[in-house]
Amino acid sequence: DVKVTQSSRYLVKRTGEKVFLECVQDMDHENMFWYRQDPGLGLRLIYFSYDVKMKEKGDIPEGYSVSREKKERFSLILESASTNQTSMYLCASSPILATQETQYFGPGTRLLVL
Amino acid sequence: DAKTTQPNSMESNEEEPVHLPCNHSTISGTDYIHWYRQLPSQGPEYVIHGLTSNVNNRMASLAIAEDRKSSTLILHRATLRDAAVYYCILRDVDNDMRFGAGTRLTVKP
Numbered sequence: 312d313v314k315v316t317q318s319s320r321y322l323v324k325r326t327g328e329k330v331f332l333e334c335v336q337d338m339d340h341e342n343m344f345w346y347r348q349d350p351g352l353g354l355r356l357i358y359f360s361y362d363v364k365m366k367e368k369g370d371i372p373e374g375y376s377v378s379r380e381k382k383e384r385f386s387l388i389l390e391s392a393s394t395n396q397t398s399m400y401l402c403a404s405s406p407i408l409a410t411q412e413t414q415y416f417g418p419g420t421r422l423l424v425l
Numbered sequence: 426d427a428k429t430t431q432p433n434s435m436e437s438n439e440e441e442p443v444h445l446p447c448n449h450s451t452i453s454g455t456d457y458i459h460w461y462r463q464l465p466s467q468g469p470e471y472v473i474h475g476l477t478s479n480v481n482n483r484m485a486s487l488a489i490a491e492d493r494k495s496s497t498l499i500l501h502r503a504t505l506r507d508a509a510v511y512y513c514i515l516r517d518v519d520n521d522m523r524f525g526a527g528t529r530l531t532v533k534p
Binding site: 344353 | 471512525526
């Protein structure tokens, strides 16, 4: 089975802190994604990556950056956390970019910024 | 972007079939219809997808209208573990996955 793991299930940070959210997948997938999920807004794509060291902005990239130094690992970085970044963060991976391809999601990280 | 419309919530009794509708009247010819579900405190998981023909797998069936403007996810025998939010998503040539609010399915024992 495909496994996508995220470094933390719950995280509490203070405003202004630098926050790293790590995601690792074990199926050699080319593509990895970061979403945030908020009540009433569904899932929104922050960034995705289709190869090592490659990244593309999603719908809401402001306030975030990403890093993909290795194929299996995709990191989401909040350079200076703000309270409006309190959310559930979900990582996903897929083998190729195709309209019929499945995305596999991690369990999510619930981030609270105080 | 092609969008989907789903009821906010539905209820079902355990061991009865459930039909979850989705309208996508602006679907284009190359859009695939995907269904994901999200159980409480978990990330979304893939359920099924199709293009034009009806599809079956071990989890569910997908019935696609002939004009493709609507589809229905069918759970043949709902269990308590099927209680989740079900998302109907169109995958276009840009491959974007746009999740709407989904349908919250409650299964009563």
